[in-house]
Amino acid sequence: MTAAETAARFRPGDAVRVRFADPPGHIRTPWYIRGRAGVVERLCGAFGNPEELAYNRPGTPRQPLYRVRFRQNEIWPDYRGPAADTVDIEIYQHWLEPRDAR
Amino acid sequence: MTAPDEPHAHDHPHEQAHAHPPPRPDTDDTLTYYKAMEVAVRELLIEKGVINADDVRRAMEAMDARSPAQGASIVARAWTDPAYKTRLLADPSAAIKELGIEPGVYKLVVLENTPSVHNLVVCTLCSCYPRGVLGLPPDWYKSRAYRSRAVREPRAVLREFGTEIPDQVEVRVHDSTADMRYLVLPERPAGSENLSESELAELVTRDSMIGVARARVPS
Numbered sequence: 001m002t003a004a005e006t007a008a009r010f011r012p013g014d015a016v017r018v019r020f021a022d023p024p025g026h027i028r029t030p031w032y033i034r035g036r037a038g039v040v041e042r043l044c045g046a047f048g049n050p051e052e053l054a055y056n057r058p059g060t061p062r063q064p065l066y067r068v069r070f071r072q073n074e075i076w077p078d079y080r081g082p083a084a085d086t087v088d089i090e091i092y093q094h095w096l097e098p099r100d101a102r
Numbered sequence: 103m104t105a106p107d108e109p110h111a112h113d114h115p116h117e118q119a120h121a122h123p124p125p126r127p128d129t130d131d132t133l134t135y136y137k138a139m140e141v142a143v144r145e146l147l148i149e150k151g152v153i154n155a156d157d158v159r160r161a162m163e164a165m166d167a168r169s170p171a172q173g174a175s176i177v178a179r180a181w182t183d184p185a186y187k188t189r190l191l192a193d194p195s196a197a198i199k200e201l202g203i204e205p206g207v208y209k210l211v212v213l214e215n216t217p218s219v220h221n222l223v224v225c226t227l228c229s230c231y232p233r234g235v236l237g238l239p240p241d242w243y244k245s246r247a248y249r250s251r252a253v254r255e256p257r258a259v260l261r262e263f264g265t266e267i268p269d270q271v272e273v274r275v276h277d278s279t280a281d282m283r284y285l286v287l288p289e290r291p292a293g294s295e296n297l298s299e300s301e302l303a304e305l306v307t308r309d310s311m312i313g314v315a316r317a318r319v320p321s
Contacts, residue, residue, distance in 0.1 A: 028279050030226050032253070044209065047281045065280055067211075072256075072275075081257045084272040090280035 005046045006093060008064040014040045015099035016068060018091060026054035029095045037099045038070035041088055049092065064093040168237040172203050173285055174306035176235060177317075178299045180212075181290045187214075194285070198235065206234035208283045213276060213313075215289045220267045222260065222313035223286060224252035225278040232283035236308060243312065253277055263314040286310065288317040 020035035048059030195205035
């Protein structure tokens with residue numbers, strides 16, 4: 001790990017929640033997943049923060065990026081498929097908090 | 103390029119009155135906001151000597167040279183060589199390099215379809231696509247309908263592609279929102295046991311590597 005990189009806070013299997021926030025600018029956290037709870041599937045590495053890169057700023061410190069798995073029927077209350085169906089989404093660390101925080 | 107309102111060239115004289123069929127509207131050169139921006143930026147970069155026109159042409163040629171055949175060769179190798187498949191799932195970028203395919207700047211994730219999991223790839227935010235291994239995305243992949251519905255009702259979308267996934271199989275959608283790119287490793291079809299690696303590659307369609315279809319069954 002280098003100083004230009006934020007330390008990873010979560011590990012695979014951790015229960016997390018996507019922050020419910022609506023900041024202005026270039027955001028790569030889809031609206032439909034904000035506020036939802038899931039489980040960390042893997043840490044993908046650290047990447048420049050797209051919310052900064054989009055405005056030609058350096059994007060440092062680089063943010064840990066995770067793949068988080070969500071159950072479809074928890075995202076869409078009227079989801080018609082089987083309960084086991086899931087969606088995996090890449091989420092940057094600053095959008096995640098422990099599921100039972102606050 | 104001819105300006106849209108410039109009189110068009112005729113290959114016949116116009117002495118006698120005769121009826122023309124109505125011209126098909128030419129949409130090729132509609133100058134949209136982003137097209138104009140691309141032209142402006144490109145011309146500035148060339149004018150300032152940062153790049154030249156041949157660099158642009160070569161980049162386009164290289165992009166157009168990528169095709170699903172590359173992805174198919176990766177899948178066929180994984181089907182025939184279990185050790186390769188293990189390496190491919192563990193470190194996709196290194197494994198595709200073994201086949202002479204350049205991984206590019208994005209990190210590749212390979213998603214293995216199994217008897218209990220069917221993977222489907224979408225980018226709900228824009229149109230992120232594993233161009234390095236599949237070439238340019240199909241138009242439907244970029245449509246708002248696919249992007250919104252693949253994550254909202256994936257089984258209905260799959261059915262429209264002719265792909266019925268039984269209820270006991272988990273449908274796992276992958277929303278490609280950031281720095282990863284996804285390649286589905288479809289299941290090897292029954293009846294393909296005696297095929298060579300290159301014959302197997304022919305069963306691996308673009309759509310099977312996006313996850314909207316299964317690999318073709320050998321005829």
